[in-house]
Amino acid sequence: MPGHGGSARARRRAATKQGDRSQDLAAAREAALRLLERTRRTRTDLTRRLRQKGFASxxxxxxxxxxxxxxxxxxxxxxxAFLSGRWGRRPAGWRRLEQELRRRGIGPEDVARGRELLEAERGPLDELSLARRVLAQAARRAAGLDPRLRRRRLYALLARRGFDSDTIEAALDAGGDKPADG
Incomplete structure (x- = not known):
């Protein structure tokens, strides 16, 4: 509620100045729980959102x-959960997924642990299979192109999705997109 945000913020500041930390803690906890009701959030995201609401660090x-x-x-x-969704809906290479998680404020240890949890659940993550899935989806759009141009575009697509060059080459070769002149 835009009209109420400023006054609530002012009340929280006043409560803190008066030494009423328990009221401030309860309000911050309630705000955090409301945010978590809608969707899973990172520690960084919750910190940012609570700071925007005027709570003290x-x-x-x-x-x-x-x-x-x-x-x-x-x-x-x-x-x-993020990796599970992304590997299923919009496949990308590990490098890209790791960057996206880092941008969301997830530390390297938690990124690695998240991957371990997913692999324990689904088995080892196979980037080559994912790259081939991306190629299969994109192949229709590139079907009528000159073979060299097609390969360049498909290579660029996989690179943008975060696949490394070895995986890209293997996926293109396995998909019948071998270079014309070796």
Missing amino acids: RTIEEVLERLLGVGLVDDAEYAR
Whole structure:
């Protein structure tokens, strides 16, 4: 509610100045829980959103520590769920997925743990198979092109999706897009 945000923020600041931290903590906890009702969030995202609502850094840290302690905020689990969705809906190479998670504020340890959790659930992640799936989806659009141009465009597509050059070459070769002149 745009008209109420400023006054609530002012009340929170006043409560903090008066030493009423318990009221501020309760309000921050409620705000965090409302945010978590809608979707899973990273620690970084919750911190940013609570800061935008005017909560003090100390209050935010206390609330997040409690939420971490009870498992409501878990960046490794967030990474697992994100990877599971992306590998299924819009395949990309590990490098690209890792960058996306890092942009969302997930640390390298949680990214690695998220991948471990996903691999424990589904088995090893096979980038070559994913690259071939991307090629199969894109092949129709590139069907009428000159073979060299087709290969260049498909290579560029896979590179943008974060696949490494060895995986790209193997996927193109397996898909019948071998270079005309070797």
